[in-house]
Amino acid sequence: MNLREVGLRDGLQLEAPIPLAAKLDILDAVAATGVRRVEVTSFVSPAAVPALADAEQLAAELGRWPDLAFSALVAGRGGARRAVAAGMADLEYVISASDGHSLANARRTTDEAVAAVPDIAKLAHDSGGRLEAILAVAWDCPFDGRTAVSRIVDLARRAVDLGADELCFGDTIGTTVPGRVTELLGRVREACPDVELGVHFHNTRGSGLACVLAALQAGITKIDASAGGLGGCPFAPGASGNIATEEVVYLLEESGVDTGVDLGKVLEAAAVVERAVGHELPSNLFRAGGPNRPRGRG
Template sequence: MPYLPLPRAVDLREVGLRDGLQLEKPIPLEEKLELLGAVVATGVRRVEATSFVSPKAVPALADAEQVVDELKQWPDVHFSALVAGLGGARRAVAAGMPELEYVISASDGHSLANARRTSAQAVDAVADIAALAHEAGGACEAIIAVAWDCPFDGRTPADHVVDIARKAVDLGADRLCLGDTIGTTTPGRVVELVEAVRAACPGRDVGVHFHNTRGAGLACVLAAAQIGVTQIDASVGGLGGCPFAPGASGNIATEEVVYLLEESGVSTGIDLDRVLEAAAVAERAVGHALSSNLYRAGGRLQPRPRRTD
């Protein structure tokens, strides 16, 4: 019944356990695993479980090895972990996590703040990281951060993002994802960049990762879906943000994406009520209110009883 040119189904990736928690104070492993269990219970098929980065830089994810060791509890879920360099990739593979997401900043300003190297140097590392993942039986997804705008360098040229994507694929990246790290893009820009990257990298899935900093996150999801994007990141309760990008607030909320798409006739395979339950677990774990409008309002509209007097 969709009145929009939308795909029949999309594949959401839950990033609350990594992107959602990286700005928070560290929470105990037991609470993190409770949240992970609640997230898996929603029916989500892909989960970004953690990140193998410097524990000093991101103390909330210092328990990456312990988290990965617990993932065998959920054998039907496809788990992955984010890395920022070859050292993190080696840690991940050694811990039993060969499904890697490697972040490449599309601007030197963000790349230097995030990984202390230029964007070109980050691209060059794809070959070694992809080879490591492949040798371990996994895959390497190149996530291009600040793909639309950078808090240090301003607007990111689209042709530069396309060039990074093409080089990453040539060096062994299996998939691509475009990140709106500071939540500044808009639907028209989303369509233009996704289409340009697709044209340059035929045969590669191109996913999207939006932040809702300026309230346009869901509009960008809809625009991406209308051109056939089916790989979409979201975070339970709208948790998240980048510690190396000033002003970057939470991700788009999983429950809001599920509501938007399911009500538009697009299957997500995710139970909205279970996502709201997971958001409650997340809120207790982090100890503060979540940004998700839908979480505060509740799920689908429930009819009020009619008065009989």
């Protein structure tokens, strides 16, 4: 199992800006959990996402955690150049699978977004890193409705052919269910048999953890989650509720799957996040506490 903590990016992007020092406190807490991959920020317009306007300043501090593998999200060539200049080599490039979401998110069509893959891949590769293409609204779009599986398969193959090293599929508005997850991942696996696949689910409608199990049963071990369940997409109406890191760890560990992550430490990290954002987090497990453990709040 290879969990990626995304709270510092996807978790905070909907929030009012918090100080850099608070983000470093969150990173300290995350590093103690045993998670080894962290999506730490995004290099996007500060006007569009003011909570992440300090991307360069945060990137400059990442040498404090040499055992963590950091990645940064970008939405275009300009963001990729900023990320690489700030020392971020591993890039995540978002491609919205629907034109409606792509225009709302990045002011370009899906095909125009795909056309940037070679340039962004070259920036990552020349810096010694990798490019992960994240296909957003992979199951449903708030503007265009259900996303055809054939469209996702075609976009996945095109992204790989143009230089993406790995793929991640985002349930941006939290609408998918296990059967649809299995179908999509199976079709993509047939089209891209040698490419690493990951998933990013939201628990907006209560099916996020069930989708994690479906992905795991389909052979996917790279899963995104956010401490406390914080987060959502500011450019997709109704998107909220990332799956909570502690709930994924609890589900898998209690099912006999070794995550390598300490549940108690994740609950402590969620408490740090809650103090930083100043409001209650949506995670059920955070409110209840783990088995034979106190509640996460400090």
